[in-house]
């Protein structure tokens with residue numbers, strides 16, 4: 001008898017994931033100067049593809065090359081050459097995993113130094129205390145800009161599937177554009193895109209509709225949604241439940257529940273409202289409750305390092321378990337779990353007094369591990385957070401300069 005984690009998952013669009021372990025999306029920052037997948041990015045997915053996950057979700061790929069979550073990111077637009085994307089999908093699938101491209105628009109979560117577009121539901125900038133000035137002042141989107149973004153999601157999805165990806169995941173979590181529309185803290189509009197939850201969810205629903213309309217019926221569509229943004233007065237678990245209900249019958253295969261934003265990194269286990277998260281599988285309680293209320297397959301990501309916890313997730317009515325950080329330390333963790341050769345992923349905790357710095361260091365360490373794998377090296381057992389942070393800052397400013405110069409004209 002197969003362990004529950006290793007049972008295949010049938011998707012509504014007809015496909016099947018070979019097992020329930022999903023490599024969650026992690027922005028790799030490994031694009032070429034032309035914002036295409038680099039050799040290192042392709043190699044990284046070849047390695048993950050051999051690791052035994054049922055599904056690999058790519059790091060977020062931008063639908064607009066002028067609106068980037070970071071300077072080393074990949075963009076896929078209507079007229080982008082698909083050759084490197086074909087190589088990327090092929091490498092990821094070579095070991096038997098499925099691969100979906102996560103597609104995203106950052107909205108206001110863009111660095112001021114990038115000088116690209118900074119759009120949002122309203123003209124409310126990020127509040128990150130003394131780090132706020134690192135981020136751009138957003139402009140409230142016009143109707144035309146909203147329609148443009150919807151079409152961009154559809155065009156990116158169409159090209160992803162044309163290049164060989166088995167599906168796409170629409171990023172509607174972690175404070176990016178779609179979340180900025182969903183949250184009453186960042187959406188103060190009084191038109192059809194703001195106000196009631198139905199109006200705030202309209203952008204997500206229109207994106208899903210447009211994406212579905214462009215894809216073959218057997219291509220998968222997933223969504224990463226916040227179970228809450230974990231800020232007082234923000235998007236609440238009850239709102240998430242209602243949004244999931246609105247997505248019923250729209251051809252969605254899998255909803256991944258996460259939480260938080262740059263302002264409140266709940267996806268790293270930290271909140272700024274009265275709620276506390278579980279120490280492992282942070283969003284499991286929300287996921288269990290939502291899974292009971294819908295026929296759409298639900299998965300949850302956040303804080304899973306141990307086999308016992310991964311099994312607990314899929315034994316509680318949740319269809320799949322997402323894992324990010326642990327797979328940057330142990331890319332073959334699912335194979336180990338299947339063979340009972342390693343039960344707990346060893347991920348050294350990042351301990352820093354300054355919590356914002358700790359959040360940046362967490363990202364920096366993981367990006368360093370991904371770069372190493374992309375360059376054919378093994379991940380480090382215990383990378384120094386401070387050294388990784390400095391290295392990442394240095395690399396990020398170089399990439400920002402590269403990006404600015406490329407688009408100066």
Ligand SMILES: Cc1cc2nc3c(=O)[nH]c(=O)nc-3n(C[C@H](O)[C@H](O)[C@H](O)COP(=O)(O)O)c2cc1C
Nearest residue numbers: 024025026027059060267302303323324325363366
């Ligand atoms: C370096 C890094 C980059 C990330 N990039 C993305 C991303 O592009 N899209 C996304 O949805 N989540 C992203 N995440 C969040 C993860 O998908 C995941 O939700 C979070 O890390 C919690 O899961 P974990 O405890 O297994 O790491 C990123 C996380 C890390 C560490």
